Amino acid sequence: MTAVRTEHPDPTDTRLEDLRADVRGFLADELARGSYVPDVDSWMTGFDPGFSGRVAERGWLGLTVPTRYGGRGRSPLERFVVNEEMLAHGAPVAAHWIADRQMAPSILANGSEEQKQRYLPGISAGTTFFAIGMSEPDAGSDLAAVRTRAVDNGDSWTISGTKVWTTGAHLAHAMVVLARTDGQPADRQNGLSQFIVDLPHPDIEIRPLRSIDGQQHFNEVVFHDARVPASALLGVRGNGWTQVMSELAFERSGPERYLSTMPLLRAWSAHLAEAGATPGQRETLGILTARAWALRRMSLRVAAELTAGRKPDVLAAMVKDLGSTFEGDLVEAVRSSGRVGARRGGADPLARMLAQSVLHTPVFTLRGGTNEILRGIVARGLGVR
């Protein structure tokens, strides 16, 4: 079986619980002074540089980044606690989310010394935000089909092509780009490389893509022969596919893969506690609670595996498949057993979060690799593919 036995992660020794209490205190203060309105899926929609800056001031960004790069040199479990509290309380963490979750570990693993010194302090200070350029119009689930090209000019690279579904590119300071540097499209995974490109850039056009919730989260990013310095290459030329895959292990198993709609469950539960609950509603609440409990333990197991230096990509894919399915199931369970209709922008937080959840549910099982792709990864791990 894939559930390798490891030391039981100890997420709750006193130090972690003290940290949890600190984060809750901070969030309570922020809420009290009206700096944010709790929302579902806040890691994708809650873009608030001011909030991110205050989180950084408390020392909660770049937690696992070494102190010599402006980080805090703390454990992945401490990072886990900070992030899960932010998500459960619906805090606006979108501005720093991708930089902190994905780019910091990626740059630490693959970046040059110059890149580490250039980007990591800003990520830890909550002043450098990132976007991810992976998908393309003709390369969605089939990521190896990317057609964006980077041509080597010796002292620079010229990038041409189009990226889509680029969350927050219009607000980010930099973006990581997967492009073909060598060979032909038929070479698939071979010949791909990663670059870090600073934004804005005169030859990079960022066009908004409005979503069905009426907001702009995604962009289409067009590279019109955009010239970037030779130092923009991230990691090893031609090693892009391998680098991206190990990055995705971080992207796929974190608390945002099962907690995106936790604020809705908390709001509904508070409503039930006040208004009274039917036996059916009690059972629904209990079942959703148990599923979230189990997913959290699976996610902690992945975190422990990553910490131990292993590659839990199959377990991470399972967490995201089950977790993102749960996020949508939660929405439907609350909707069908409650008596609250969905209303966009409504005054009632429950109705508003329900509307936002319904509109965001399709994306839960698409982003970070569709669930069908993830099951393919699991099938490969089972040895049948």
Next chain:
Amino acid sequence: MSEFTAELISATTSMIDRIGVDLQTPARGMDSAIWAQLGAAGFTTIGIPETAGGDGATLADVLAIVAVAARRGALTPLIEHTVLAHWLAASAGHTPTAATASAAVGHSCSVRSLDGATVLNGTVTDVAYAGDADTLVVLLPPDPGAEGSAVAIVAMSGPGVTVTAEVDPIGVSIGDLTFEDTPVLFHGAAPVSLDEFVRRGALAYAAATAAAAAAVHDHTLRYASERIQFGRPLAKFQAVQQRLAQLAALTTMMEIAVDTATAADDTPEDPYVATAAAKVVTAMSAQPVASAGHQIHGAIGTTSEHPLGRFTTSLWSWRDRHGSEGFWADALARRILDDGADVWDVVVGTRSAHDESPTTTNRSRQ
């Protein structure tokens, strides 16, 4: 896992494999030869606290044996006899000599003195291995307003015992018992609450359910890799691969949930929440797992002689023992809606967030 646990698992595995398991469904009954061997090896009386005369083996050790037996399809009353009856009797300071004991909660039972003897009256229901056991250990919860549980032990062959035994979907005896002035072999106070008893039973059956699910996973993966249709193994079809992946994700979740709940006493996990959540997710995953196993096996998996049926009927039987997912979901809802815990704190599920609460005692409806 300790070295001792690993040795127990290895010894149990070779014992079961040496004797062999008849996997036809419905089962002809419990695996008496395996049960006798486990007894002779001393494995059926372990897991009792040292303070009660035990040998130092933990509940986790016993559950490791339960899982090995379940994964091989061996039908033994390890949970009824070892995990529950022996532990309950030992907690009351008694060491039963039964070859096969079962355990039950006597909600409607009472003891009284009759002609200088202590006798038991009342009914107990849903007693697994009712037709196999020679002894029954009954937990007598306190009357409303009173405190402290008691234990009564009776011989199944004793006077005034009426057994109405049928079989569960596996083919194992399950029944209801009525006592009319049945003399007790032992009666005494026990420091075990109703909640504690039900929780222990629920955790044990969650472990057994997860192990049966793992067996369905293993059998199904092997079958899909071997069975050729349309000129290639079933496992080469993407639709089948997707289903296998979902099956594996569920069995992995069940295993991690049970693993966490079993270790809860030695970690900051709230043991009550952990057991409740593990029982919910194992019970509610039982049918999706059984369904995937049968769908991929095709019609052959539904035949009496095929091994799959042993494990799917186990899933369908065990998910309801000591509380279905509905029962335990309500236990979690009680924490949130009646005791005022934040749902998020229950998900985090640490003892510091909500200390082991005596207020839930006597409120179970099992």
